[in-house]
Amino acid sequence: MKALFKSKPSTPADLVRQTRDLLIFAxxxxxxxxxxxxxxxKMIELGKLMRDLKQVLYGNSESEPVAEACFxxxxxxxxxxxxxxxxICLPKLNLETRKDATQVVANLQRQQVQSRLVxxxxxxxxxxxxxxxxxxxxxxxxxxxxxxxxxxxxxxxxVAKYVLESEHMKSFFxxxxxxxxxxxxxxxxxxxxLLTRHKSTVAEFLSNNYD
Numbered sequence: 221m222k223a224l225f226k227s228k229p230s231t232p233a234d235l236v237r238q239t240r241d242l243l244i245f246a247x248x249x250x251x252x253x254x255x256x257x258x259x260x261x262k263m264i265e266l267g268k269l270m271r272d273l274k275q276v277l278y279g280n281s282e283s284e285p286v287a288e289a290c291f292x293x294x295x296x297x298x299x300x301x302x303x304x305x306x307x308i309c310l311p312k313l314n315l316e317t318r319k320d321a322t323q324v325v326a327n328l329q330r331q332q333v334q335s336r337l338v339x340x341x342x343x344x345x346x347x348x349x350x351x352x353x354x355x356x357x358x359x360x361x362x363x364x365x366x367x368x369x370x371x372x373x374x375x376x377x378x379v380a381k382y383v384l385e386s387e388h389m390k391s392f393f394x395x396x397x398x399x400x401x402x403x404x405x406x407x408x409x410x411x412x413x414l415l416t417r418h419k420s421t422v423a424e425f426l427s428n429n430y431d
Contacts, residue, residue, distance in 0.1 A: 224324050232291060240302045241390075243306060246313070263314065270317050286302050293331075304346060310362060310365060350370070353369055384425045
């Protein structure tokens with residue numbers, strides 16, 4: 221009889237909505253009336269949801285990702301600022317959830333909705349998120365996660381142009397000299413990507429700044 225009352229599987233959009241609710245909870249900090257055990261429970265649930273989102277986008281050892289599921293997930297992710305929440309809340313997630321979140325954000329940069337890279341449109345309207353990602357190099361715990369996200373974001377020419385023309389470019393000369401080898405190497409990889417991916421944008425940048 222139990223089989224008759226099994227809960228309906230969550231759709232990709234449901235997964236995003238549930239994730240958004242938990243990210244809002246995480247972003248709210250440790251409220252006095254929230255028991256630590258309750259918070260831990262919610263963060264474990266968030267970790268599971270992040271794994272589920274990653275599986276929708278990447279598939280698994282047994283199946284490839286389904287285009288319609290990716291479409292639904294992507295559309296919902298950008299509908300109510302879930303991407304912003306995910307980036308802002310990254311410091312509050314545990315290591316494994318951060319890793320999954322990084323892969324989710326990276327994959328979303330390549331997903332199309334009605335033949336448009338919606339992540340590019342979103343980032344152009346929320347360009348301050350790039351400031352958060354770049355500044356992540358100043359935090360040892362977040363640098364590699366934010367760095368990986370950043371490299372995927374600058375696949376978009378308009379985003380790369382913003383970074384090239386921002387004050388952040390000067391910071392990269394500091395980041396690539398950070399004593400932590402892994403972080404310095406990551407910053408160097410991002411810097412190289414900025415200067416090689418979009419040749420026309422880079423040429424314009426160099427012409428305007430180094431003639």
